[in-house]
Amino acid sequence: MTLMNERKIASWVLSAPLLIMLAALLAWPLVLGVQTAFSRDRLSEFEITASGFDNFVNLVSTPNFWTSLGFTIGYALTVTSIELLLGFALALLFDRKFPAKKLLFSLILVPIMIAPALLAVMFRLILNENIGVVPGLLKLVGLDVSLFAQGSIFATLTVLDLIEYTAFAFLLCYSSLQSMPKEVYESAAIDGASSVQTLFRITLPILRASLFIVFLLRLLDSLRTFDLIYIMTGGGPGTSTQTVGIYIYKAAFVYGDFGLASAAAVVIVVLLVPFMPTIIRQFNIQGAAK
DSSP states (O other): OOHHHHHHHHHHHHHHHHHHHHHHHHHHHHHHHHHHHTEEOBTTOSOOEEOTTHHHHHHHTOHHHHHHHHHHHHHHHHHHHHHHHHHHHHHHHHSSOOTTHHHHHHHHTHHHHSOHHHHHHHHHHHTOTTTOHHHHHHHHTTOOOOTTSTTTHHHHHHHHHHHHHHHHHHHHHHHHHHTSOHHHHHHHHHTTOOHHHHIIIIIHHHHHHHHHHHHHHHHHHHHTOOHHHHHHTTTOSTTTTOOHHHHHHHHHHTSOBHHHHHHHHHHHHHHHTTHHHHHHHHHHHHHHHO
């Protein structure tokens, strides 16, 4: 038996307890969720009966679900794209020495250290039309704008998400920049490459896999957004800001249809599963490059 095979066997043996524990924690909820998705399980009915694909048929025929899915995808793509750009720009800025760098670095990371629900409550108070600081300041400069109105709520939620999660993209991009070999930049400087040329011809091509991983990780996290939007708007006005997570929550705990909620959850899992091999493949590409 070769040394490489021995190491593979040893790695599987050593990780077996963790893998078994994860399987036990994930298997039962997954099986129960799928079982509920194929059952007529309503809070108003005492008996749970098999329903086949009825829940899925009801789900895809409900316009509210497609509206929620469309908003979720649009919102996730918007905030993820902007956060990646801002995070990478901040990473480039901090990838050099300047005064008070450590203090500013710590301040940028503060939002991701606060629980999302708590941060959402803080935002709700700050943006309150009657007692909020931000509406008060806007009125002082002659702007009487409702930040929770139909026309401005998407922008409001986007800005709040940027405040909270840009630090996540920044931290991962900064870590990737720190792992860049300095010899590459020294060679580019000797060849007379400008900062823009170095960025587009050296930094971005080398970090392409890392940036793609950051984008996918943040996108997957954005697709399951619940607490921030639920606390800020509850999915309103109407259902204009209702994410799939809020739809599932309301289906289960407001309308008492656990079968429909489970069917929606199963559909979302099926939609998200194809992302995982892509992330793993990008991790392998990044590891091979190093």
